[in-house]
Amino acid sequence: MRRVVVLTRGLPLHHAGGMESVAWDLARELARTAPVTVLTTSLPGRAEFELDGVRVRALPGTPPGRYSAAWWRGSRAALAAELSDGSVAGVLSVSAGAFSGVDLAAGRGARTVLQAHGTSVMELTSKLTSRRLRPVLSSVRNVHGLLRDVATYRRFDTVAAIGPSVERSLTRPPLGRLVAMPPVHLLPNGIDTARFHPDPAAAARVRRELAVPEGSPLLLVAGRLHPQKRVDRSVQLLTGSGAVLVLAGDGPERAPLQRLAAELGVDDRVRFLGAVERGRLPALYAAADVSLLTSQWREGLPMAVLESLACGTPVVTSLTTAPVEGAGDAVTRADATSPRALAATVGDVLERGRSTVPLLPPGYDLASVARRYAVLLGAG
CATH class of the missing domain: 3.40.50.2000 (Glycogen Phosphorylase B;)
Known part of the structure; x- marks a missing residue:
């Protein structure tokens, strides 16, 4: 062989x-x-x-x-x-x-x-x-x-x-x-769908561990906290909402993001997890109501988007992120440079709700x- x-x-x-x-x-x-x-x-x-x-x-x-x-x-x-x-x-x-x-x-x-x-x-x-x-x-x-x-x-x-x-x-x-x-x-x-798939039991456990209030939407950013990723756009979504934001990753933007959360008065609703072992990611995706990628980079096809879909979690990305063929409205691209447009898009996706079945299109x-x-x- x-x-x-x-x-x-x-x-x-x-x-x-x-x-x-x-x-x-x-x-x-x-x-x-x-x-x-x-x-x-x-x-x-x-x-x-x-x-x-x-x-x-x-x-x-x-x-x-x-x-x-x-x-x-x-x-x-x-x-x-x-x-x-x-x-x-x-x-x-x-x-x-x-x-x-x-x-x-x-x-x-x-x-x-x-x-x-x-x-x-x-x-x-x-x-x-x-x-x-x-x-x-x-x-x-x-x-x-x-x-x-x-x-x-x-x-x-x-x-x-x-x-x-x-x-x-x-x-x-x-x-x-x-x-x-x-x-x-x-x-x-x-995507290894044996690892990444909807898991209601793991989702409930994660929400308890992260002290997410009952009924509060859970937003997730999984990735490095780098300036080009513009995670600050995701933090700003929390103003005027009852959502909780989980940041699963570390990087040079952690301290600035912590300061921003405090300035906006939402630091009690941001969970900074630091670098997360990959084995923990499926449960985090399964627990989230929406996965976010608000980068200003031109992104090819990030793993975070596909892994989220495999776990039944809809995704909102910036316009600089490539669309996922066959994903339909499971991936929504928004003008992330406009806080109002981004918030409206996330609100619409939250209203539709997450899926109980995988959203990953065939072939991925x-x-x-x-x-x-x-x-x-x-x-x-």
């Missing part, structure tokens, strides 16, 4: 994050039908081990969870070793993970698939339109990233775009004109998505 090698800078073992969770869930599912090895950055006290049926090689000397010169050197050498016996059918690059070794895979006859969570063009656009000094200044790095992408994308056999906005960015100008792009397939993030479950990846990787 031919093997699959996945290269990613981070896993949930490094830190909680959407891209990390996507990579690990997909590796676990692929391992049901073919041997899978994941090459990743260093983990304290661990170098090579097996977990959930996946062989993991954490490369020593590489800074955890990020790209570096040591990662580019080390991942290339590690991939060369994996390819040496000719048993590898396909190599999956999570974002830029395999950029330094994609040519080696091609030389050994292994299929190469780039999983694109976004593009440098998307990030550059978001930063330039943020009107904040620090993101605008840091956009210089994205120009360098764009040049790297132009040079590297064409080396892959296939690109898997995780959402429609990513697909458009890859296939239309400027990237579509600058790069002789390989075939681009729209492959959404897959992990097993279906993994089967499509297996075919592209030559392991199907």
Whole structure:
């Protein structure tokens, strides 16, 4: 049986994050039908081990969870070793993970698939339109990233775009004109519906633990508290309402958000949970009446949206977040720059109520998505 090698800078073992969770869930599912090895950055006290049926090689000397010169050197050498016996059918690059070794895979006859969570063009656009000094200044790095992408994308056999906005960015100008792009397939993030599903008992338990008053709507933001995520818009929704807001995540905006909640007089109705283990998320989604994503970033297809739907929880997103095909009114996009429009949209969704059955459209479950990846990787 031919093997699959996945290269990613981070896993949930490094830190909680959407891209990390996507990579690990997909590796676990692929391992049901073919041997899978994941090459990743260093983990304290661990170098090579097996977990959930996946062989993991954490490369020593590489800074955890990020790209570096040591990662580019080390991942290339590690991939060369994996390819040496000719048993590898396909190599999956999570974002830029395999950029330094994609040519080696091609030389050994292994299929190469780039999983694109976004593009440098998307990030550059978001930063330039943020009107904040620090993101605008840091956009210089994205120009360098764009040049790297132009040079590297064409080396892959296939690109898997995780959402429609990513697909458009890859296939239309400027990237579509600058790069002789390989075939681009729209492959959404897959959700493990055995873990993420409606759970009334868990929902009741969570509401008790969080001291949510009987009858009060529960709003949830699951994700990093980063300035570009504009979680302040979600906090402002609490003024003039009896809702409780749960923030499941940590980041540099935590202290400013705590100050904002106090200034608005709603700090008693905001639950700051900090970084949350992924195993706790299904119960939080199941307990929420509405899941919120009020980001000003151009978002591809965030895991938080799909996980919420799998748990029967409707979602309200900003207009910068890509729509979910087939979700219908389970996902409502609103003008998050207008507090009045956002509040009206959330009110409408609350009035309709949450679902007792999953809202995730067909084709977004992990097993279906993994089967499509297996075919592209030559392991199907």
